[in-house]
Amino acid sequence: MEFGTRQLVLWHKRRKQEEKKALQRDEEIHNSSKRVRASIFNPAVGVMDIKSSSLEGTKWNSSTDTQGEGDELERKRRASQREQDRRRTEALNRAFAQLRTFLPHVPQDTKLTKLRTLRMAIAYIRQLQTVAQLQSQANHSSSPPPLPSPPPPWAP
Numbered sequence: 001m002e003f004g005t006r007q008l009v010l011w012h013k014r015r016k017q018e019e020k021k022a023l024q025r026d027e028e029i030h031n032s033s034k035r036v037r038a039s040i041f042n043p044a045v046g047v048m049d050i051k052s053s054s055l056e057g058t059k060w061n062s063s064t065d066t067q068g069e070g071d072e073l074e075r076k077r078r079a080s081q082r083e084q085d086r087r088r089t090e091a092l093n094r095a096f097a098q099l100r101t102f103l104p105h106v107p108q109d110t111k112l113t114k115l116r117t118l119r120m121a122i123a124y125i126r127q128l129q130t131v132a133q134l135q136s137q138a139n140h141s142s143s144p145p146p147l148p149s150p151p152p153p154w155a156p
Helices: 001-041 067-101 114-140
Strands: none
Touching: 001 067, 001 114, 067 114
């Protein structure tokens, strides 16, 4: 196995492991948000019927619900939504940080925007595809073609 092919195989294995870890983290986030949503249900009030506040003046429909209980449930619902959004944002930021670790020629302390990270990842994937195609062609021909030159260092 050539050095470049071995690097691709190792890169794919590492990527699969990281994807598996990311899926596990996403599953944990999903399960924790389920627990938060379940905790805002108040059995004393009964089934919650959330209505659009722009269409009707009342947000909760229950004969046993008082204004104070409705306000408290609304605060809990909003807190739950904020927590869920915060976890989703954290998961997205972790995924971008993980993606940055795969980008060559980028120092660890370099700050990249999400857009720049995605564009650099696309360029790197295209380069890997080119290398793979050249190696595939080399395996089918008698004389191996020259490998492409390495990409230029990325400017932040």
